[in-house]
Amino acid sequence: MKVIITTRSGKEFIKGGLDLSDSATVADLQDAIHKRTKKYYPSRQRLTLPLPTGSRERPTVLNYKKTLDEYSEGKTTLTVVFKDLGPQVKYSTLFFFEYLGPLILYPVFYYFPVYKYFGYEGERIIHPAQTYAMYYWCFHYFKRIMETFFVHRFSHATSPLSNVFRNCAYYWSFGCFIAYFVNHPLYTPVNDMQMKIGLGFGVVCQLANFYCHILLRNLRSPSGNGGYQIPRGFLFNVVTCANYTTEIYQWLGFNIATQTVAGYIFMIVAASIMTNWALAKHRRLKKLFDGKEGRPKYPRRWVILPPFL
Secondary structure (H helix, E strand, O other): OEEEEEOOOOOEOOOOOEEOOOOOEHHHHHHHHHHHHOOOOHHHEEEEOOOOOOOOOOOOEOOOOOEOHHHHOOOOEEEEEEEEOOOEEEHHHHHHHHHHHHHHHHHHHHHOOHHHHHOOOOOOOOOHHHHHHHHHHHHHHHHHHHHHHHOOOOOOOEEEOHHHHHHHHHHHHHHHHHHHHHOOOOOOOOOHHHHHHHHHHHHHHHHHHHHHHHHHHOOOOOOOOOOOOOOOOHHHHOEOOHHHHHHHHHHHHHHHHHOOHHHHHHHHHHHHHHHHHHHHHHHHHHHHOEOOOOOOEOOOOEOOOOOOO
C-alpha cells in the first residue's frame, strides 16, 4: 500500500510517500515515519484522514492499533495528514513533578524560618491546627503521587512537555500561596472543634476519592485502553464525576479547618476547572450512551455537585 503523508497545509511531508504492506497497522506507519524523520517519534505524531476543503468537521484520528486497510476503503493508496504534537512526556512524569512541588514546598514554610525574609523577626508559635494542616496537605499529595504510579491507567500515553511547566506553575505557586498564610506567624487558628470537623470531613473525602479512582481504574485494561464506559458503584451512581466531587469536598474540609482566603481561592479555581472537565465528560457519555442501536442509555445523574450541577 502506498501512503501519502501531507502536512495540514497540504504540502508533502515525506517526498514520495511510504510503501507498506496491506496488513500494516497505523503503528507500523508511525514507526516508518520515525525512521525517515528521526525527530518525530510515534507519540509525537498525530495522523488524521484529510477533510474536504472548507469542512468544519473534526478529522478522523487514526488509531494506532487499526490496520491501514481499514482506513483506505479498499484503495491501494491512502493519504494521511501529519501533525507534530511537539515534545512529549509520560503522564506519570507530568503528574509526579506537578505533585512533588506542593509536597516539598509546603513543609518548608512550616519547618524553616522563611518568614524572616518577609520581615518577621519575632518568635513563631506553631498552633496544632497548622501542624495537622501540614500533615493533611502532605498526605494528600503523597497519595496523589502513589496513585499516579500504582492506580491510574491513562488513555493517552504521553502529554506535551509544555504541560509540565504549566501544571507545575499552577500547583507549585498555589502550594506556596496557601502555605505562606496557613503557617504565617500572625495566623489565628480556628477553634479546636472546627478544626477536627474540617480535617475529619476532609480525610473521609480523601479516602472516598481514592476509592473513586480505584473504580475508574477498573474500567480500563492495564494498557489504558477499553474505551468509554459508564462508571458505576459508590458515588458514581449519583454523580458522573464522583472523583471530582470528592476532590472539591476534601479541599472544603481543609478550608473549614484552616480558614484562609488563599485556601478558598485555590478551591474555587480548582472547582471551576474540574466543573468544566465534568460537564464535558457528562455530555460525552450522554452522547455515546444514547440508548439507540442497542447502546445502553446513560442514567440520569448529577454532573459533579448535587444539587447544583
